[in-house]
Amino acid sequence: xxxxxxxxxxxxxxxxxxxxxxxxxxxxxxxxxxxxxxxxxxxxxxxxxxxxxxxxxxxxxxxxxxxxxxxxxxxxxxxxxxxxxxxxxxxxxxxxxxxxxxxxxxxxxxxxxxxxxxxxxxxxxxxxxxxxxxxxxxxxxxxxxxxxxxxxxxxxxxxxxxxxxxxxxxxxxxxxxxxxxxxxxxxxxxxxxxxxxxxxxxxxxxxxxxxxxxxxxxxxxxxxxxxxxxxxxxxxxxxxxxxxxxxxxxxxxxxxxxxxxxxxxxxxxxxxxxxxxxxxxxxxxxxxxxxxxxxxxxxxxxxxxxxxxxxxxxxxxxxxxxxxxxxxxxxxxxxxxxxxxxxxxxxxxxxxxxxxxxxxxxxxxxxxxxxxxxxxxxxxxxxxxxxxxxxxxxxxxxxxxxxxxxxxxxxxxxxxxxxxxxxxxxxxxxxxxxxxxxxxxxxxxxxxxxxxxxxxxxxxxxxxxxxxxxxxxxxxxxxxxxxxxxxxxxxxxxxxxxxxxxxxxxxxxxxxxxxxxxxxxxxxxxxxxxxxxxxxxxxxxxxxxxxxxxxxxxxxxxxxxxxxxxxxxxxxxxxxxxxxxxxxxxxxxxxxxxxxxxxxxxxxxxxxxxxxxxxxxxxxxxxxxxxxxxxxxxxxxxxxxxxxxxxxxxxxxxxxxxxxxxxxxxxxxxxxxxxxxxxxxxxxxxxxxxxxxx
Numbered sequence: 001x002x003x004x005x006x007x008x009x010x011x012x013x014x015x016x017x018x019x020x021x022x023x024x025x026x027x028x029x030x031x032x033x034x035x036x037x038x039x040x041x042x043x044x045x046x047x048x049x050x051x052x053x054x055x056x057x058x059x060x061x062x063x064x065x066x067x068x069x070x071x072x073x074x075x076x077x078x079x080x081x082x083x084x085x086x087x088x089x090x091x092x093x094x095x096x097x098x099x100x101x102x103x104x105x106x107x108x109x110x111x112x113x114x115x116x117x118x119x120x121x122x123x124x125x126x127x128x129x130x131x132x133x134x135x136x137x138x139x140x141x142x143x144x145x146x147x148x149x150x151x152x153x154x155x156x157x158x159x160x161x162x163x164x165x166x167x168x169x170x171x172x173x174x175x176x177x178x179x180x181x182x183x184x185x186x187x188x189x190x191x192x193x194x195x196x197x198x199x200x201x202x203x204x205x206x207x208x209x210x211x212x213x214x215x216x217x218x219x220x221x222x223x224x225x226x227x228x229x230x231x232x233x234x235x236x237x238x239x240x241x242x243x244x245x246x247x248x249x250x251x252x253x254x255x256x257x258x259x260x261x262x263x264x265x266x267x268x269x270x271x272x273x274x275x276x277x278x279x280x281x282x283x284x285x286x287x288x289x290x291x292x293x294x295x296x297x298x299x300x301x302x303x304x305x306x307x308x309x310x311x312x313x314x315x316x317x318x319x320x321x322x323x324x325x326x327x328x329x330x331x332x333x334x335x336x337x338x339x340x341x342x343x344x345x346x347x348x349x350x351x352x353x354x355x356x357x358x359x360x361x362x363x364x365x366x367x368x369x370x371x372x373x374x375x376x377x378x379x380x381x382x383x384x385x386x387x388x389x390x391x392x393x394x395x396x397x398x399x400x401x402x403x404x405x406x407x408x409x410x411x412x413x414x415x416x417x418x419x420x421x422x423x424x425x426x427x428x429x430x431x432x433x434x435x436x437x438x439x440x441x442x443x444x445x446x447x448x449x450x451x452x453x454x455x456x457x458x459x460x461x462x463x464x465x466x467x468x469x470x471x472x473x474x475x476x477x478x479x480x481x482x483x484x485x486x487x488x489x490x491x492x493x494x495x496x497x498x499x500x501x502x503x504x505x506x507x508x509x510x511x512x513x514x515x516x517x518x519x520x521x522x523x524x525x526x527x528x529x530x531x532x533x534x535x536x537x538x539x540x541x542x543x544x545x546x547x548x549x550x551x552x553x554x555x556x557x558x559x560x561x562x563x564x565x566x567x568x569x570x571x572x573x574x575x576x577x578x579x580x581x582x583x584x585x586x587x588x589x590x591x592x593x594x595x596x597x598x599x600x601x602x603x604x605x606x607x608x609x610x611x612x613x614x615x616x617x618x619x620x621x622x623x624x625x626x627x628x629x630x631x632x633x634x635x636x637x638x639x640x641x642x643x644x645x646x647x648x649x650x651x652x653x654x655x656x657x658x659x660x661x662x663x664x665x666x667x668x669x670x671x672x673x674x675x676x677x678x679x680x681x682x683x684x685x686x687x688x689x690x691x692x693x694x
Contacts, residue, residue, distance in 0.1 A: 028106070028127035031113070034120055036061045036077055077110055080123055086111045091134070092127070103293060104131040139302045142171045146306050151313030154320040156184055159313045160204035163284070167306065169208035171299070172286035174264060177204040179274070179282035179314060181221050186322030189279040189315070193235035197223045200282065213263035215256040225254045233273045234280055239304055241295045242269040244287075261287065268294040272307040274314060281314050323382045327357035330386040335360055335393075342632060344449030344501075344565040345371045348535040350543065350557045358385030358440075359509045359556035360393050364400045367673060367684045369449055369565065369632045372400055373558055375462065376442035377509035384433055391420060392440055392484070403675035406444045406457035407492040410481060413442065414459065414492075417485035440484040443507060447499065449565040450630075454505065455496045459484045461511045465518055469502035475518045501564040506542065510555035516546060535561060572628035575614065585614045585627050589637075596631045599690055605668045606637060609685050612665045613639040616683070620645055634670065635687045642680040 029042040038056045056064045062074060073092055080087050087110035093103060106127040113121040150162040160177035168175045178200040183189050190198060201221045205214055216222060224231050228250045229242045242248075244266050251258040261269070266289040274282040284307050288295060295303075336349075347363050358378035366372055374396060378388040395416045399409050420438055427434040441460030448454070456464070456478060463478040481492035499505065508514050539559050571592050575581040589610045593603040610627065617625045621641030630636040647662055662683075666672050669685035676682075 028129075030061075030125040030127070031122060032061060032077070032125065033122040034081060036074065036123070038064055039122060073108070077123055077125070080110045080112050081120060084112045084114075091130075103291070104129060105134040106130065135298065138170065139298065142167060143302060143305055145170070146309055150310055151316070154317045156314045156317040156321075157203045159310065159317055160282075163306070163310050164204045164206035167286065168206045171302070172270070173209075173289045173292055174207045174212065174266065174287035175205070176202065176285040176287075177274075177282065177310075178202050178285075180280060183281050183314065183318050184321075186318050186320075186325050189276070189281045189318070192237050192273075192275065192278050192280050194231075194280045196226065198280075199223050203282075207264070209264075213260045215254075215260040228254050228257075229269065229271050230254075230283060230285065233271045234283060237273045237275045237278070237280070239270065239272040239300050239307075241297075241300055242271065243267070243294070244269055265289045267292075270295040270299060270303050272300075272303045274307055274311040276311045276315050281311050281318070284310065324357070327382045327386045330357065330383065330390070336362060342369055342371055342449065343569075344369065344563050345447055345560055346535055346563060347371075347373070347558060347560045348539050350539045350559070351555070357382065358389050360389045361507075361509070361556045361558045362393060362397070363558065363560075364397060365633075366400065366446065367403060367671075367675070367686060368628075368636060368638060368682075369570075369630050371447050371560075373445045373447065373505070373507055373560055374442065375507040375509045375556055375558055376440055377556065378440045379438060380436050384436060388420065388438055388440070392417060392442070396442075396444070401673070403673050405494060405676075406446060406455055407481075407494045409444055410442065410457050410459050410484075410492045414482070414484050414489075418487075421485040438485045441509065442484060443478070445505075445507065447505075447560070447562065449562065450570060452498060452500055452562075453496050454499045455494055457481065457492045457494045459492065462507075462509070463511075463514060465506040465508075465514050466497065466499065467504040467506070469500060473518060475514060499562050501562050503562045504538065505558075505560045505562070507558040507560070508555045509557070513546065513555045513557070517542065535559060569632060570628065570630045572626055575625045575627060577618065577623040577625060579618065581618065581625070582611055582614050585610050589627070589629060592629055598631075598635065602635065602687060602689065606635060606687065609637050609665045609668055609687075610639075612662065613637065613683055613685070616647060616662065617641040617643075620647070622680070633689075635689055636684060637669075637687075638682050638684040640680060640682045644676070644681060647674060647683060 027042070031039040031041075033039050037058055037060055041056065061077075073090070076087055076090065079085070087108070090108045090110075092106050092108050094106060107130045108125055108127050110123050110125045112123055115121055145166045146163065149166050151159055152162065153159070156179055160179065163177055164175040180189060180194075181199045181201045184201055184203075199221045200223075202216055202218050205218050224234070229240050233240055244261055246262075264287065266287040268288045270286040270288075272284045272286070273280065274284060284303070286295070286303060342365070349361050351359070358380060360374075360376050360378075362372075362374040364372040364374065374393075376389070376392065378385050378392065380388065392413065396409070396413055399412055404412070417438065417440055424433055424436070424438050441458075441462050443456060443458040443462040443464065445454050445456035445464065456476075458478050459481045460483045461480050463475050463480075465473065465475055467473050476495055476497045478495045479493040482488040482490050506514070506517065508517075538561075539557070542557070542559065571588075573585070573588055575585055586607045589607055590603065593606060598606070606629075614625070614627065617639050621643035624642060626638075626640045628636075628638040628640070630638070662672075665685055668687070670688050672683070672685040674681055674683050
């Protein structure tokens with residue numbers, strides 16, 4: 001059996017293979033000589049250079065292929081010719097000729113060609129079109145960037161800014177975000193189709209070029225002209241790819257946008273509604289211009305995913321704004337509108353940011369010309385925090401009517417907070433409030449202008465800042481009791497400090513604010529005219545002293561300035577421990593009331609009260625016994641003794657000879673009460689004066 005020449009068979013097979021490769025392979029194969037001139041191309045190589053006229057054979061590579069940028073491909077091929085090291089999987093972008101020209105991506109490999117004698121014949125370059133793969137990767141990167149960067153804040157305006165930063169220039173040359181104006185305020189979004197004339201706010205704009213033309217500035221609120229692709233997208237909630245050719249019939253309806261699009265040389269618009277559950281939140285408009293390829297169906301699918309994520313973020317921000325607005329409204333209704341001020345204590349309220357509805361402040365007028373100053377903060381946010389704040393403030397105000405010392409008052413308030421926390425913990429498992437712990441910080445201070453002191457107790461790390469007339473700045477060493485509502489049941493302690501007239505006390509609900517102001521004592525000392533400067537100016541100066549980077553969030557603040565109590569507005573006397581002291585007390589009270597010009601009826605009632613209270617002190621109390629009258633907004637009568645026995649209001653029977661003293665005093669006075677100290681007790685009454693407006 002005869003056999004053919006094996007070498008000839010191999011040569012014929014190789015030739016057939018090369019012919020098939022050059023004529024039928026979809027992979028672009030380019031043979032270049034040592035001068036990088038084209039020797040031969042496969043049929044698939046036309047994808048790289050396009051269907052241009054003329055035979056490329058013998059022409060330099062740089063003339064045949066239109067690279068998008070100087071990517072060093074020619075230098076890399078010369079290095080392959082020089083060293084023989086292959087070039088593997090280099091990504092090259094080239095502009096393929098056509099109508100219009102199209103930019104495509106190719107993965108290239110290059111190998112040096114040598115003869116059997118080692119002579120360099122040229123280089124073989126393969127190019128595989130990976131445009132769709134690279135576009136898919138680019139879209140994935142854009143989507144990842146949007147999911148990572150958009151929605152980091154609960155602000156719909158910032159959300160739009162984050163979106164345009166994520167998509168320009170990676171996905172679009174120009175991006176515009178417009179949000180329904182009522183959504184910015186926290187209102188419910190309107191259902192689709194968007195009612196005609198609904199105003200939208202332009203919240204974000206970004207372009208890859210400097211100083212691009214804009215139809216309207218950011219922050220502008222306008223109604224969209226109709227009909228346009230923008231209004232149509234907000235009607236059926238469908239995205240649209242719109243070629244921007246000059247003859248489009250919708251362009252005359254919106255001249256400002258048309259002018260801006262033409263000035264920016266845009267050729268394609270991709271408009272996508274921001275929608276959620278068939279409601280309209282806004283609109284995203286994406287443009288490509290110049291040499292950028294038009295949007296395609298893959299880009300539209302990506303834009304829909306981007307818009308869905310953004311719409312959810314905008315709606316979350318809207319819900320937060322709405323809840324915060326409601327909570328802030330509730331807080332304003334629960335907090336006092338005007339501070340309680342005596343002639344000896346001027347107070348003002350302020351809030352550092354106004355963002356925490358759980359923060360509260362209060363001033364409470366107490367007996368004996370004293371004033372209670374309260375600042376606190378309830379854990380949590382939103383309506384739950386505002387509701388908890390309202391509950392604790394109401395309880396604290398009720399407890400203050402019993403004239404309890406600050407430490408005892410906080411102990412009882414702590415019991416109430418613990419009870420509320422247990423109620424919250426017993427809610428059904430599905431209630432989200434059950435997972436929110438109820439705790440609170442609070443400082444309760446009582447200023448007494450007659451002694452020039454301030455007695456206080458704190459739950460949590462709260463203490464006031466004290467600026468005395470000599471400009472010394474200090475934070476009193478106030479023992480920190482446990483936060484209200486926690487399981488810990490440690491006792492509260494009181495601290496008493498001297499606050500001479502002209503001192504300024506700053507109570508804040510956040511310890512960071514107090515600590516920073518204390519560290520900035522040099523700036524505080526620079527404040528001029530503590531005694532006479534308007535208190536609101538001083539409040540502003542304190543806010544200006546706080547840096548934005550403090551990180552304290554919101555803080556409720558009370559600023560109080562002490563003033564000297566008029567020396568002629570009070571009088572006190574030590575009484576002997578015998579029955580004759582009753583007549584003596586009446587006579588001294590009568591003379592003092594006449595000196596103050598108190599009307600006869602009020603003066604007579606006061607003398608009766610003095611008689612009954614002094615009689616009770618002599619009968620049931622212990623020496624020493626003191627009488628004090630205070631002429632302030634009201635007329636206060638106080639009788640102090642060293643006894644601890646608590647007086648009780650009794651309704652005496654007709655035949656009883658006693659038991660009517662405190663009953664009579666209570667009927668003649670507007671208010672009465674008892675407060676205890678380590679030295680004994682004080683029984684007091686308050687009477688309204690004819691010119692008293694309170």
